Amino acid sequence: MHTHHSVFCITPPHMLQEIVRNGSSTQRDLALRTLITSEQMRGQRRAIKSVAAFMGTAITAGDKQRSVYDAKNDSQLPGTLVRNEGDPASTDPAVNEAYDGSGVTYDLYYDIFGRNSIDNKGLKLESTVHYQKGYDNAFWDGKQMVYGDGDEDLPPADRLFNRFTIALDIIGHELTHGVTQHEANLAYWDQSGALNESLSDVFGSLVKQYQRKQTASEADWVIGEGLFTSNVNGVGIRTMKAPGTAYNDPVLGKDPQPGHMKDYVRTIEDNGGVHINSGIPNHAFYITALELGGNAWEKAGRIWYKTLTDKLQERSTFQQACDLTYEAASELFGANSLEQQAVKKGWSEVGITVGGDAPTGCLSAILGVFGISARAEK
Amino acid sequence: MQIIFERSGGIMGLKSSLTLDLNELPLDQAGTLRRLLDEANFFSLTENPPTRPTPDGFQYTLTVVTDTISHTVRTSDTTAPDELHPLLHELSQRARTQGRLKA
Ligand SMILES: [Zn+2]
Numbered sequence: 001m002h003t004h005h006s007v008f009c010i011t012p013p014h015m016l017q018e019i020v021r022n023g024s025s026t027q028r029d030l031a032l033r034t035l036i037t038s039e040q041m042r043g044q045r046r047a048i049k050s051v052a053a054f055m056g057t058a059i060t061a062g063d064k065q066r067s068v069y070d071a072k073n074d075s076q077l078p079g080t081l082v083r084n085e086g087d088p089a090s091t092d093p094a095v096n097e098a099y100d101g102s103g104v105t106y107d108l109y110y111d112i113f114g115r116n117s118i119d120n121k122g123l124k125l126e127s128t129v130h131y132q133k134g135y136d137n138a139f140w141d142g143k144q145m146v147y148g149d150g151d152e153d154l155p156p157a158d159r160l161f162n163r164f165t166i167a168l169d170i171i172g173h174e175l176t177h178g179v180t181q182h183e184a185n186l187a188y189w190d191q192s193g194a195l196n197e198s199l200s201d202v203f204g205s206l207v208k209q210y211q212r213k214q215t216a217s218e219a220d221w222v223i224g225e226g227l228f229t230s231n232v233n234g235v236g237i238r239t240m241k242a243p244g245t246a247y248n249d250p251v252l253g254k255d256p257q258p259g260h261m262k263d264y265v266r267t268i269e270d271n272g273g274v275h276i277n278s279g280i281p282n283h284a285f286y287i288t289a290l291e292l293g294g295n296a297w298e299k300a301g302r303i304w305y306k307t308l309t310d311k312l313q314e315r316s317t318f319q320q321a322c323d324l325t326y327e328a329a330s331e332l333f334g335a336n337s338l339e340q341q342a343v344k345k346g347w348s349e350v351g352i353t354v355g356g357d358a359p360t361g362c363l364s365a366i367l368g369v370f371g372i373s374a375r376a377e378k
Numbered sequence: 379m380q381i382i383f384e385r386s387g388g389i390m391g392l393k394s395s396l397t398l399d400l401n402e403l404p405l406d407q408a409g410t411l412r413r414l415l416d417e418a419n420f421f422s423l424t425e426n427p428p429t430r431p432t433p434d435g436f437q438y439t440l441t442v443v444t445d446t447i448s449h450t451v452r453t454s455d456t457t458a459p460d461e462l463h464p465l466l467h468e469l470s471q472r473a474r475t476q477g478r479l480k481a
Contacts, residue, residue, distance in 0.1 A: 075455060075463045132455070132463075134471055137388045139434035141456050154475065170389070177433040188431040196433065224389075237390050252392070271431050275391025 064106040064117065065124040068098045071131045071146075078128045078144060094165045098127035098147060101171030101207075108172070108203070108210045109179070112297050113305045118178035125175065129165060138164040140177035147174075151229075159229045160251060167224045167236075172207030173200040184312035191317045191360060193274035198281035199308055205240060206297045216289040216296040222246065240286040243279030259283040261318070261351030261358055280350045281321060288325075288346030292339060299339055300346075303329045319358040322347040326354045381411065382441040383469040389434040396473040414465040415442065423451045423462065432456055438466055 064085065070092075071079035082095050089096050102125040109115040117123045126144035135148025147170075150161030164170055177200050180186055186196035201223050209219045222236035223246070234247025234255070243259035257279030258264055264280065267273045285304060289296035303325055311324040325343050333339035344354050352358045379400040386393040400408040420442060431437075432454060441450040451462075458466060 075458075075460070077456070133467060134474065136474070137390075137434065137436060139389070139432055139436075139455075141432055141435070142430075151474070153471070158475065164389075173389070174434065181433075188433060193431075200433070256391075269393055270387050270391040273391065275387075275389070 063122075064103060064110075065122065066099055066102050066106075067124060067126050068095050069126065069128040070095065071128050073130055073133045075132055077131075077141060077146065078126055079130075092129075094129040094147065094149070094163050097163075097165035097168075098129050098145070098171065101165060101168050102127055102145070102175060104168060104211050105172045105175045105203075105207045108207050108297065112210070112301065115179070115305075115309075118175065119182045123178075127165075127171075129163075136161040136164075138170055138174055140174045140181075142181065145171065145174040145178075150227075156229075157231070160232050162227055162229060164227065166226045168211060169201075169204035169208040169223055169225070170227065171204075173204035173223070176200040176203040179203070180308065183309045184316065185314050186312060186316060187314050188271055188274060190272040190274075191277070192315050193271050194277040195281055195312065195316060195318070195321050197274045197278035198285070199304070201238060201240060201278060201282050202285050202304055203301075206301050209295070210297055213295075215294055216286075216300075217293065219296065221286055238275075238279065238282070240279075240282040243283050257282075259350060264359070280352075281318060284322070284346040284350045284352070286346075287349045288342045291342035291345055299333070300342070302332060303339065303343060306332060317358070317360045318352055319356060319360070322352045322354055322356075322358070379412075380443040381469070382443070383473060384439045385436050385470055385473060386439075387431075387435060387437045394470075394473045396469060396476060398472070411465075411468070414468055418459070418462040418465050420451065420462075420465070421447065421449050423449075423453075423459065425450055426452050429454060429457050436470075440466075440469070 066083075066085045067081060068083040068090075069077075069079040070082045071077065082092070083090050083099055106117060106125060109117070117125065127147065128144060129147045129149075131146050131148050133149075134151060134153035136150050138145070138147045140146070147164040149163045151159035152163070177196070180196050180199055186192040186199075188196055205219070205221060205223060209216075212219075220235075221241035222239050224237035225235060227237060228234050228247070232247060232252060233249045234252070236246050238255065238257060239246045243257035244255050246255040246257070248254045256265065256276050258277065259279050260283075261280060265273045265276045267276070270276065285300060288303070289300035292299045306328040307321065307325045311328060312321065316324070325347070326340060329337065329340040329343045347354065381398045381400070382395075383397070384393065384395040398411070400411060403411070420440075435454050435456060437452065437454055438458070439450065439452050441448065453462065453466075455466075
């Protein structure tokens with residue numbers, strides 16, 4: 001059901017209703033199907049949430065349960081179990097980084113947000129290291145975290161990437177994809193995908209700041225510090241403080257992230273630029289946290305966490321994320337509180353106004369499906 | 379025979395691509411690629427298997443053009459059949475090192 005990219009774009013319901021009213025019969029069918037599917041998803045999520053709330057009463061706070069596996073340069077997951085919860089440290093730094101990093105991430109979620117693991121029911125944190133050979137990546141496969149060793153198979157002078165467990169915020173990023181999957185379950189394309197990505201950067205960065213006990217102004221807000229070898233001209237893979245400036249390198253090119261809606265990138269690559277346009281909500285969080293001062297996890301973090309767990313939906317847009325964080329700030333800290341004003345400022349600096357009508361980013365794609373050519377998209 | 383390879387996505391969202399003409403490669407290298415294509419049963423693989431995107435996963439698009447046939451397969455690390463992994467690895471490796479050489 002998720003194969004047809006375009007139909008799952010975020011289309012304003014009023015537009016779909018318009019097509020149902022005025023479109024040809026084929027257009028009507030497609031629009032109806034899209035409307036019905038999104039209604040079903042909303043219903044499902046409500047049902048899941050109420051079951052979870054009921055079950056939640058019987059669940060006591062669990063200890064963290066971590067398992068680290070070694071893929072031994074193969075593609076089979078999870079691989080061979082090499083370290084379980086409570087086992088002594090390994091001689092392999094990647095194993096220890098995956099173990100310790102998922103531990104700190106668990107701690108941030110538990111200590112600050114009262115969340116018991118990825119599913120809030122004590123789910124075991126599973127990580128696989130040494131995935132494939134020369135694998136310059138890390139990902140969440142729907143059940144576990146997976147880390148490659150970077151360019152270990154190339155001569156040192158040609159290497160761009162170190163092992164991916166080296167950066168704590170990358171571990172927090174991957175684990176947060178699991179949290180998002182169990183909560184808002186943001187669809188991994190276009191704006192909902194970029195929000196999914198942004199939330200992983202936000203909480204990944206908070207994990208690093210939490211471990212270093214840094215305030216918002218002390219933190220560097222760089223994602224993936226230490227991931228590049230000294231052959232690369234760059235500080236990390238992204239920066240929430242100044243999107244677009246993390247690297248500028250002859251081989252890797254220039255960091256393509258925008259930090260404002262006016263520079264929003266429309267593309268079909270990378271599931272609609274999920275790792276590119278995430279710069280916009282990333283920067284909104286950074287501005288909010290900086291505005292509030294102190295430790296970013298205390299206020300901005302709580303507002304974003306509440307929005308992720310209680311408010312965002314599978315196909316939420318940037319505009320909705322703006323409005324819903326504003327709403328969450330009011331519920332947590334009061335209407336017109338300094339916190340709520342900071343949220344408003346954060347989004348306004350990236351070109352999104354509370355209650356406004358920011359472009360959804362994939363109008364042209366959805367119109368194309370219905371055989372209508374787009375006029376202006378903004 | 380031509381191989382057109384593209385890798386996109388990943389935690390950085392960067393694309394890398396590679397086009398190889400087997401007739402222009404040294405014989406042993408062309409032989410290795412032909413063997414990997416054979417072992418993967420490439421021409422009988424499904425073109426576009428339905429998948430839900432994996433957060434930060436790579437997406438691969440692989441097209442092979444011969445005198446008589448052109449076949450494209452889109453896949454990912456978690457959904458690729460076991461027999462295809464050695465070929466994906468070989469091509470990813472070439473795409474990565476080729477990028478380095480250009481610099
Ligand atoms: Zn991600």
